[in-house]
Amino acid sequence: MRVMGLISGTSVDGIDVALVEITGCQRDLTVEFLAGATYPYPSELRSQILQVCSGTPLSLAELAQLDDAIARTFAQAAITLQQSSQPAELIGSHGQTVFHRPPQGTQLGYSLQLGRGELIADLTGITTVSNFRVGDIAAGGHGAPLVPVLDAYLLRHPQYYRCIQNIGGIGNVTYLPKLNSSPILGWDTGPGNTLLDLAVQYFSQGTQSYDKEGAWAATGTPCLPLVEQWLQQDFFHQPPPKSTGRELFGWDYWQRCLRELEPYKLSTADVLATLTELTAASIYQSYYQFLPQLPDEILLCGGGSHNCYLKYRLQTLFNPIPVFSTSEVGLNADFKEAITFAVLAYWRWLGIPGNLPSVTGAVSEVLLGEIHTTFTPNMIL
Ligand SMILES: Nc1ncnc2c1ncn2[C@@H]1O[C@H](COP(=O)(O)OP(=O)(O)OP(=O)(O)O)[C@@H](O)[C@H]1O
Numbered sequence: 001m002r003v004m005g006l007i008s009g010t011s012v013d014g015i016d017v018a019l020v021e022i023t024g025c026q027r028d029l030t031v032e033f034l035a036g037a038t039y040p041y042p043s044e045l046r047s048q049i050l051q052v053c054s055g056t057p058l059s060l061a062e063l064a065q066l067d068d069a070i071a072r073t074f075a076q077a078a079i080t081l082q083q084s085s086q087p088a089e090l091i092g093s094h095g096q097t098v099f100h101r102p103p104q105g106t107q108l109g110y111s112l113q114l115g116r117g118e119l120i121a122d123l124t125g126i127t128t129v130s131n132f133r134v135g136d137i138a139a140g141g142h143g144a145p146l147v148p149v150l151d152a153y154l155l156r157h158p159q160y161y162r163c164i165q166n167i168g169g170i171g172n173v174t175y176l177p178k179l180n181s182s183p184i185l186g187w188d189t190g191p192g193n194t195l196l197d198l199a200v201q202y203f204s205q206g207t208q209s210y211d212k213e214g215a216w217a218a219t220g221t222p223c224l225p226l227v228e229q230w231l232q233q234d235f236f237h238q239p240p241p242k243s244t245g246r247e248l249f250g251w252d253y254w255q256r257c258l259r260e261l262e263p264y265k266l267s268t269a270d271v272l273a274t275l276t277e278l279t280a281a282s283i284y285q286s287y288y289q290f291l292p293q294l295p296d297e298i299l300l301c302g303g304g305s306h307n308c309y310l311k312y313r314l315q316t317l318f319n320p321i322p323v324f325s326t327s328e329v330g331l332n333a334d335f336k337e338a339i340t341f342a343v344l345a346y347w348r349w350l351g352i353p354g355n356l357p358s359v360t361g362a363v364s365e366v367l368l369g370e371i372h373t374t375f376t377p378n379m380i381l
């Protein structure tokens with residue numbers, strides 16, 4: 001089946017679209033990557049989303065309007081990719097997370113993704129599955145991370161223990177023991193690029209949105225006492241299952257970093273190196289604290305896998321464990337999340353559960369996503 005996966009992640013940089021051909025089900029699952037593209041958000045819509053993520057209040061009418069504006073942008077992205085590729089038979093759309101609250105004790109978590117699937121189905125004329133996290137949350141899980149299930153089927157190695165480390169806005173890991181051994185684990189490790197991106201925007205007065213290849217941070221020196229101080233934070237010591245988002249590692253956290261950086265009088269490059277070190281060191285500390293054993297290989301994915309300085313810091317911390325990209329073993333590091341939502345939609349369509357309770361903490365496997373069929377096939381926006 002030809003399925004399209006759509007997501008905009010916590011970096012809110014744009015919509016990743018992947019078109020894949022899927023065969024098989026689970027153990028015999030094959031996913032062929034046919035096409036992929038990233039479509040940036042219109043800048044006004046991006047600003048509005050970032051404001052909402054930082055807690056700016058919205059009326060219900062404004063919320064509905066934002067939901068539809070995101071859905072229209074997602075639908076346009078799907079249609080644009082289709083103009084240069086084959087038509088999809090099904091869409092899986094994650095949407096845009098604007099709020100995520102992990103479960104606490106017996107209180108269920110809450111996770112809100114905007115860009116309603118029914119409008120995407122209506123605008124593209126293609127049946128669309130959306131709202132993937134709520135099923136797992138209803139079963140007591142975090143509803144995140146969901147990607148480990150794809151890693152489990154496509155990247156598990158017969159002899160090697162692998163960690164798949166996503167470095168998006170937020171970082172998350174999948175621990176893949178060698179085949180037929182202990183259970184698969186996974187959790188959010190903390191900040192990926194959110195704080196770095198906020199710092200780059202601040203220091204460049206908005207002219208740059210991220211530290212390309214990590215070139216700016218590479219000219220600085222990390223302030224290790226500050227990194228040590230930041231690593232004391234509760235989140236880093238909380239055992240899995242765990243998830244997080246911009247609610248914790250977003251604007252307010254960056255403002256706190258700025259205040260705590262002040263006495264050290266660091267150069268801009270040193271600040272960026274320090275924030276990069278926080279990402280690398282939080283991943284390192286997380287593995288040491290929570291994995292049954294260190295992996296034989298670490299495979300990176302997400303935008304941060306292109307940050308050469310961050311990769312160098314991870315390689316140095318984990319030496320001699322090799323650190324490379326999932327693209328090097330055949331799974332596109334930039335579109336893995338979009339591919340996951342294509343596969344999850346396909347499983348939902350077939351009635352196959354999509355969550356990994358050993359990762360999310362849900363009490364059982366459940367079907368993920370809501371199916372929106374299309375009533376008025378059209379491709380007109
Ligand atoms: N060439 C590059 N050099 C350095 N950093 C990069 C590069 N390309 C992308 N990035 C970083 O990756 C970020 C985007 O990563 P990605 O698209 O994987 O995040 P996301 O999917 O929005 O987040 P999440 O996985 O948390 O949902 C950018 O904001 C930027 O910080």
Ligand SMILES: CC(=O)N[C@H]1[C@@H]2OC[C@@H](O2)[C@@H](O)[C@@H]1O[C@H](C)C(=O)O
Nearest residue numbers: 010097100144145146147170172337
């Ligand atoms: C609530 C939410 O959107 N969480 C994202 C975020 O970005 C990375 C990390 O935190 C991960 O847990 C999740 O995304 C991916 C797609 C996941 O569910 O695996």
